[in-house]
Amino acid sequence: MKITVIGAGSTYTPELVKGIMDISSEVKVDELILYDLEESEEKLETIYQFSKRLVKDLFKVVKPKNLIDALQGADYVIFQFRVGFLKARENDEKIPLRYNLIGQETTGMGGFSCALRTFPVIEKYIELVDKYSKATVINFTNPSGHITEFVMNYIGFERFIGLCNIPVNLLHMISQVTGYPPKDIFVKYYGLNHLTFLEKVYLKNEDATEKLLETVKLELANIPKEDFPGWLIECLKMYPNSYLRYYLMEKKMLKKIKKEGTRAEKVISIEKQLLELYKTGDKIPDQLSQRGGSMYSTAAAYLIRDLHLSNGSVHILNTRNNGAISNLPDDYVLEIPCMVKAGKVFPTSLGIADEFASGLIHIVKMYERITIDAYLKKSKNLALKAMLLHPLGPDVEDAPKLLEDILNANKDFIKLE
Ligand code: NAD
Numbered sequence: 001m002k003i004t005v006i007g008a009g010s011t012y013t014p015e016l017v018k019g020i021m022d023i024s025s026e027v028k029v030d031e032l033i034l035y036d037l038e039e040s041e042e043k044l045e046t047i048y049q050f051s052k053r054l055v056k057d058l059f060k061v062v063k064p065k066n067l068i069d070a071l072q073g074a075d076y077v078i079f080q081f082r083v084g085f086l087k088a089r090e091n092d093e094k095i096p097l098r099y100n101l102i103g104q105e106t107t108g109m110g111g112f113s114c115a116l117r118t119f120p121v122i123e124k125y126i127e128l129v130d131k132y133s134k135a136t137v138i139n140f141t142n143p144s145g146h147i148t149e150f151v152m153n154y155i156g157f158e159r160f161i162g163l164c165n166i167p168v169n170l171l172h173m174i175s176q177v178t179g180y181p182p183k184d185i186f187v188k189y190y191g192l193n194h195l196t197f198l199e200k201v202y203l204k205n206e207d208a209t210e211k212l213l214e215t216v217k218l219e220l221a222n223i224p225k226e227d228f229p230g231w232l233i234e235c236l237k238m239y240p241n242s243y244l245r246y247y248l249m250e251k252k253m254l255k256k257i258k259k260e261g262t263r264a265e266k267v268i269s270i271e272k273q274l275l276e277l278y279k280t281g282d283k284i285p286d287q288l289s290q291r292g293g294s295m296y297s298t299a300a301a302y303l304i305r306d307l308h309l310s311n312g313s314v315h316i317l318n319t320r321n322n323g324a325i326s327n328l329p330d331d332y333v334l335e336i337p338c339m340v341k342a343g344k345v346f347p348t349s350l351g352i353a354d355e356f357a358s359g360l361i362h363i364v365k366m367y368e369r370i371t372i373d374a375y376l377k378k379s380k381n382l383a384l385k386a387m388l389l390h391p392l393g394p395d396v397e398d399a400p401k402l403l404e405d406i407l408n409a410n411k412d413f414i415k416l417e
């Protein structure tokens, strides 16, 4: 099996390498291809040498000659690139703050500029993946769910799966609280990526929802700590995704972001430390857990294993609803539990979505689609329309100025008229 990583200079890559080492006793991994841009050659070289020290002779770790060499004949392609590097993320986080709006990598107006910057690059890579391979693409590039909506419903490329580390972390946390292994846990969990709801928890044959909903708690290293009030869970009867703090506790979160500084600035410093440790180390340093994406490699590696083995196991993935949530349209890309079989993913039937959840899902899905249209039609008016619809977006007074600020900061990437 040939697995190709696009954006392999990421300091997350060693975790992914470890995940692939773990599955290599069950599926035959021949080559792991680490591709990145010329600009990141120094970083890539450090990651490549460190990865070779980790892998030893379990499989080949390769730095390809060029992009075509990287993609040719690949079985799985993992997207984990960040268009515009961390500097662009810093802008995404800082610009909305000037308007007293949440500035965040994937959520609200930060996620909006990140999406517009990323669509054209995704489009180019999908064309090349399709031309040079029969690979399934596993996408982490954020905003992961929005990108999956774009690829499946607008480019029409089907071998694409959007992933996030939150679902595996959630199952892991439930497993730790209950003592049940993740394979014995099934959840009614649905929504858009970073906008999901946990509505039911089944442990083997038992419906453990009541017992667990008030006990579960998921913290991510990248989100400022702020618990949901207990009454909120009782009122919603669902456990919201950690990113819903930005929607449900907007004022508090805004204050925290302003006080603590941007996550991009913190990540730039964590990245420096990690690269130094990778230069000489031969095991994954604990400092990697300071990043928010922990366990993303578990999600990717075990998905690759199970796609390959066609073993009917369940993974929480971003793909088209296809009837899984009966009161949401079939073509909405959602993050939902799916059975993995015959190299494909089949969403499991979950019944109806709660009205609070579906209300928010519809609005943000329409925001996603108008944003995609804005990119495809190069339209400022559609971009403004999307911004105004987003629950964390600007009002009529600020929207045009905010859009101009975003366009100015992203001149090389986003072109709207
Ligand atoms: P990073 O800034 O380290 O970027 C990774 C690499 O992408 C860099 O080495 C960079 O050179 C490369 N890159 C930039 N533009 C590229 C292009 N056009 N083609 C190929 N490579 C390019 O970022 P990171 O922190 O490692 O994260 C990478 C991406 O993965 C981000 O979008 C991040 O949000 C996402 N991520 C998502 C999840 C998830 O849950 N979905 C988890 C972890 C990371």
Ligand code: G6P
Pocket (backbone or CB within 6 Å): 106, 142, 164, 165, 166, 220, 222, 263, 267, 290, 291, 292, 293, 294
């Ligand atoms: C979470 C999210 C990812 C996101 C990451 C950011 O885990 O699920 O989608 O990319 O955090 O972490 P960072 O360390 O880059 O802030």
Ligand code: MN
Pocket (backbone or CB within 6 Å): 144, 163, 164, 165, 166, 194
């Ligand atoms: Mn995520």
